[in-house]
Amino acid sequence: MRKKIVAGNWKMNNDLDQTIKLINELKSLITDSKIEIIIAPSFPFLKIAVDLTKDSNIEVVSQNVNDNSNGAFTGEVSISMLKSIGVNTTLIGHSERRAYYHENDELLLKKLNLAVENKMRVIFCFGEELSDRKSEMHFDVVKNQLKNTILKLDESSINNIVLAYEPVWAIGTGETATSEQAQEMHQFIRNCISENFNEEIANNIAILYGGSVKPANAAEIFEKKDVDGGLIGGAALNASDFFNIIQANS
Protein backbone atom coordinates (compact mmCIF):
# COMPACT_ATOMS: atom_id res chain seq x y z
CA MET A 1 0.00 0.00 0.00
CA ARG A 2 1.28 3.43 -0.94
CA LYS A 3 1.64 6.09 1.72
CA LYS A 4 -0.78 8.99 1.81
CA ILE A 5 1.05 12.20 2.56
CA VAL A 6 0.23 15.84 3.12
CA ALA A 7 3.28 18.10 3.25
CA GLY A 8 3.41 21.81 4.00
CA ASN A 9 6.14 23.84 2.36
CA TRP A 10 6.40 27.01 4.40
CA LYS A 11 8.92 28.59 1.98
CA MET A 12 10.51 31.82 3.31
CA ASN A 13 7.67 32.57 5.73
CA ASN A 14 7.31 32.61 9.53
CA ASP A 15 9.80 33.96 12.05
CA LEU A 16 10.60 32.13 15.29
CA ASP A 17 7.41 33.13 17.15
CA GLN A 18 5.21 32.38 14.15
CA THR A 19 6.92 29.02 13.67
CA ILE A 20 6.28 28.01 17.29
CA LYS A 21 2.69 29.26 17.16
CA LEU A 22 1.83 27.42 13.95
CA ILE A 23 3.39 24.16 15.18
CA ASN A 24 1.48 24.37 18.46
CA GLU A 25 -1.76 25.05 16.62
CA LEU A 26 -1.15 22.09 14.31
CA LYS A 27 -0.33 19.82 17.25
CA SER A 28 -3.59 20.65 18.97
CA LEU A 29 -5.53 19.86 15.79
CA ILE A 30 -3.64 16.75 14.71
CA THR A 31 -4.04 14.38 17.59
CA ASP A 32 -4.12 11.20 15.60
CA SER A 33 -3.54 10.58 11.93
CA LYS A 34 -3.41 7.64 9.58
CA ILE A 35 -1.51 9.56 6.95
CA GLU A 36 1.96 11.06 6.91
CA ILE A 37 2.05 14.72 7.83
CA ILE A 38 5.08 16.78 6.96
CA ILE A 39 6.09 20.40 7.49
CA ALA A 40 9.07 22.19 5.97
CA PRO A 41 9.98 25.33 7.97
CA SER A 42 13.04 27.46 7.15
CA PHE A 43 16.55 26.33 8.11
CA PRO A 44 16.94 28.45 11.30
CA PHE A 45 13.83 26.89 12.83
CA LEU A 46 14.27 23.23 11.92
CA LYS A 47 15.80 22.24 15.25
CA ILE A 48 13.11 23.85 17.35
CA ALA A 49 10.48 22.41 15.01
CA VAL A 50 11.97 18.92 15.48
CA ASP A 51 11.93 19.37 19.26
CA LEU A 52 8.37 20.70 19.31
CA THR A 53 7.02 17.87 17.16
CA LYS A 54 8.88 15.06 18.92
CA ASP A 55 5.78 13.45 20.39
CA SER A 56 3.47 14.19 17.50
CA ASN A 57 2.57 12.72 14.10
CA ILE A 58 4.32 15.55 12.30
CA GLU A 59 7.65 15.08 10.54
CA VAL A 60 9.91 18.08 10.01
CA VAL A 61 11.80 18.23 6.71
CA SER A 62 14.03 20.77 5.00
CA GLN A 63 13.18 22.77 1.91
CA ASN A 64 16.57 22.28 0.31
CA VAL A 65 20.03 20.86 0.82
CA ASN A 66 23.44 21.43 -0.75
CA ASP A 67 24.93 19.05 -3.32
CA ASN A 68 28.25 18.72 -1.45
CA SER A 69 28.99 16.81 1.74
CA ASN A 70 30.79 19.67 3.52
CA GLY A 71 33.40 22.36 2.99
CA ALA A 72 33.79 25.89 1.65
CA PHE A 73 30.25 26.60 0.45
CA THR A 74 29.28 29.80 2.25
CA GLY A 75 25.64 30.04 3.20
CA GLU A 76 24.83 26.42 2.42
CA VAL A 77 23.51 23.53 4.53
CA SER A 78 24.61 19.89 4.27
CA ILE A 79 22.84 16.58 4.68
CA SER A 80 24.92 15.68 7.74
CA MET A 81 23.98 18.97 9.42
CA LEU A 82 20.32 18.23 8.86
CA LYS A 83 20.65 14.65 10.04
CA SER A 84 22.45 15.78 13.18
CA ILE A 85 19.32 17.71 14.26
CA GLY A 86 16.91 14.91 13.37
CA VAL A 87 15.86 16.02 9.88
CA ASN A 88 15.88 12.94 7.66
CA THR A 89 13.92 14.14 4.64
CA THR A 90 14.43 17.06 2.28
CA LEU A 91 12.69 18.65 -0.66
CA ILE A 92 14.81 18.76 -3.79
CA GLY A 93 14.07 20.50 -7.07
CA HIS A 94 11.26 22.83 -6.08
CA SER A 95 10.36 25.03 -9.04
CA GLU A 96 11.37 28.15 -7.10
CA ARG A 97 14.86 26.67 -6.66
CA ARG A 98 14.95 25.82 -10.35
CA ALA A 99 13.71 29.25 -11.45
CA TYR A 100 15.37 31.69 -9.02
CA TYR A 101 18.55 29.78 -8.15
CA HIS A 102 19.10 28.17 -11.53
CA GLU A 103 19.10 24.62 -10.23
CA ASN A 104 19.19 22.40 -13.30
CA ASP A 105 18.73 18.67 -13.74
CA GLU A 106 22.47 18.04 -13.52
CA LEU A 107 22.73 19.70 -10.12
CA LEU A 108 19.52 18.04 -8.91
CA LEU A 109 20.87 14.63 -9.87
CA LYS A 110 23.97 15.37 -7.82
CA LYS A 111 21.79 16.27 -4.84
CA LEU A 112 19.70 13.14 -5.36
CA ASN A 113 22.74 10.88 -5.50
CA LEU A 114 24.20 12.39 -2.36
CA ALA A 115 20.89 12.06 -0.54
CA VAL A 116 20.53 8.42 -1.60
CA GLU A 117 24.10 7.68 -0.54
CA ASN A 118 23.40 9.19 2.88
CA LYS A 119 19.97 7.62 3.31
CA MET A 120 18.20 10.96 3.32
CA ARG A 121 14.65 10.65 2.09
CA VAL A 122 13.79 13.02 -0.76
CA ILE A 123 10.59 14.69 -1.87
CA PHE A 124 11.53 15.38 -5.47
CA CYS A 125 9.62 18.22 -7.14
CA PHE A 126 9.17 18.79 -10.86
CA GLY A 127 6.55 20.02 -13.30
CA GLU A 128 6.02 21.93 -16.50
CA GLU A 129 5.69 25.67 -17.12
CA LEU A 130 2.60 27.32 -18.55
CA SER A 131 4.20 27.68 -21.99
CA ASP A 132 4.90 23.92 -22.05
CA ARG A 133 1.27 23.15 -21.33
CA LYS A 134 0.03 25.69 -23.87
CA SER A 135 2.21 24.11 -26.55
CA GLU A 136 1.11 20.64 -25.40
CA MET A 137 4.65 19.71 -24.49
CA HIS A 138 3.87 19.02 -20.82
CA PHE A 139 4.25 15.25 -21.01
CA ASP A 140 7.58 15.55 -22.86
CA VAL A 141 8.89 18.13 -20.41
CA VAL A 142 7.96 16.06 -17.36
CA LYS A 143 9.37 12.89 -18.92
CA ASN A 144 12.64 14.69 -19.59
CA GLN A 145 12.83 16.03 -16.05
CA LEU A 146 12.41 12.48 -14.76
CA LYS A 147 14.78 10.97 -17.31
CA ASN A 148 17.57 13.34 -16.30
CA THR A 149 17.14 12.75 -12.57
CA ILE A 150 14.99 10.12 -10.86
CA LEU A 151 15.16 7.57 -13.67
CA LYS A 152 18.95 7.58 -13.45
CA LEU A 153 18.90 6.37 -9.85
CA ASP A 154 19.48 2.84 -8.77
CA GLU A 155 16.38 0.71 -8.41
CA SER A 156 17.21 0.07 -4.75
CA SER A 157 17.15 3.77 -3.87
CA ILE A 158 13.67 4.52 -5.15
CA ASN A 159 11.93 3.48 -1.95
CA ASN A 160 13.48 6.54 -0.31
CA ILE A 161 11.92 8.92 -2.85
CA VAL A 162 8.56 10.66 -2.87
CA LEU A 163 7.59 12.47 -6.07
CA ALA A 164 5.80 15.83 -6.14
CA TYR A 165 4.30 16.89 -9.45
CA GLU A 166 3.88 20.65 -9.32
CA PRO A 167 2.86 22.39 -12.54
CA VAL A 168 4.65 25.73 -12.28
CA TRP A 169 1.61 27.62 -13.60
CA ALA A 170 -0.42 26.41 -10.60
CA ILE A 171 2.05 27.33 -7.85
CA GLY A 172 1.01 30.32 -5.79
CA THR A 173 -1.26 31.52 -8.60
CA GLY A 174 -4.60 30.37 -7.23
CA GLU A 175 -4.99 28.39 -10.42
CA THR A 176 -5.11 24.64 -9.74
CA ALA A 177 -4.81 21.85 -12.24
CA THR A 178 -8.18 20.17 -12.55
CA SER A 179 -8.37 16.83 -10.81
CA GLU A 180 -8.47 15.22 -14.28
CA GLN A 181 -5.29 17.03 -15.34
CA ALA A 182 -3.61 15.93 -12.12
CA GLN A 183 -4.71 12.31 -12.50
CA GLU A 184 -3.67 12.20 -16.16
CA MET A 185 -0.16 13.43 -15.35
CA HIS A 186 0.22 11.27 -12.23
CA GLN A 187 -0.71 8.20 -14.23
CA PHE A 188 1.80 9.20 -16.89
CA ILE A 189 4.51 9.62 -14.22
CA ARG A 190 3.69 6.22 -12.72
CA ASN A 191 3.97 4.68 -16.18
CA CYS A 192 7.39 6.29 -16.68
CA ILE A 193 8.52 4.77 -13.37
CA SER A 194 7.09 1.39 -14.31
CA GLU A 195 8.75 1.35 -17.75
CA ASN A 196 12.12 2.36 -16.35
CA PHE A 197 12.08 0.24 -13.18
CA ASN A 198 9.15 -2.11 -12.73
CA GLU A 199 5.47 -2.18 -11.88
CA GLU A 200 5.99 -2.90 -8.22
CA ILE A 201 8.18 0.15 -7.73
CA ALA A 202 5.68 2.25 -9.70
CA ASN A 203 2.81 1.04 -7.55
CA ASN A 204 4.67 1.76 -4.33
CA ILE A 205 5.98 5.24 -5.01
CA ALA A 206 3.93 8.11 -3.58
CA ILE A 207 3.19 10.90 -6.05
CA LEU A 208 2.00 14.17 -4.52
CA TYR A 209 0.28 16.99 -6.35
CA GLY A 210 1.24 20.60 -5.62
CA GLY A 211 -0.08 23.91 -6.85
CA SER A 212 -2.76 26.01 -5.14
CA VAL A 213 -4.23 23.11 -3.17
CA LYS A 214 -6.69 24.48 -0.61
CA PRO A 215 -9.46 23.06 1.59
CA ALA A 216 -12.02 23.71 -1.16
CA ASN A 217 -10.31 21.63 -3.85
CA ALA A 218 -8.21 19.13 -1.88
CA ALA A 219 -10.73 16.26 -1.63
CA GLU A 220 -11.46 16.25 -5.34
CA ILE A 221 -7.76 16.07 -6.22
CA PHE A 222 -6.82 13.51 -3.54
CA GLU A 223 -9.59 11.15 -4.49
CA LYS A 224 -7.94 10.50 -7.86
CA LYS A 225 -6.38 7.08 -8.10
CA ASP A 226 -2.78 8.10 -8.72
CA VAL A 227 -2.71 11.14 -6.46
CA ASP A 228 -1.31 10.12 -3.07
CA GLY A 229 -1.41 13.49 -1.39
CA GLY A 230 -0.27 17.06 -1.72
CA LEU A 231 2.59 19.48 -1.33
CA ILE A 232 0.95 22.58 0.03
CA GLY A 233 2.39 26.11 0.00
CA GLY A 234 0.14 29.04 0.88
CA ALA A 235 -2.59 27.03 2.59
CA ALA A 236 -0.02 25.32 4.85
CA LEU A 237 0.59 28.62 6.64
CA ASN A 238 -2.83 28.51 8.23
CA ALA A 239 -3.34 25.72 10.77
CA SER A 240 -7.02 25.11 10.15
CA ASP A 241 -6.65 25.20 6.34
CA PHE A 242 -3.75 22.75 6.52
CA PHE A 243 -5.70 20.54 8.90
CA ASN A 244 -8.71 20.55 6.56
CA ILE A 245 -6.45 19.51 3.69
CA ILE A 246 -5.09 16.66 5.84
CA GLN A 247 -8.65 15.58 6.61
CA ALA A 248 -9.42 15.58 2.89
CA ASN A 249 -6.71 12.95 2.37
CA SER A 250 -7.57 10.78 5.37
Ligand code: PGA
Ligand atom coordinates in the same frame (compact mmCIF):
# COMPACT_ATOMS: atom_id res chain seq x y z
P1 PGA B 1 1.05 26.76 -3.36
O1 PGA B 1 2.56 26.22 -3.38
O2 PGA B 1 0.22 25.75 -2.65
O3 PGA B 1 1.11 28.08 -2.64
O4 PGA B 1 0.63 26.91 -4.80
C1 PGA B 1 2.82 24.87 -3.61
C2 PGA B 1 4.32 24.64 -3.59
O5 PGA B 1 5.07 25.50 -4.03
O6 PGA B 1 4.79 23.59 -3.12
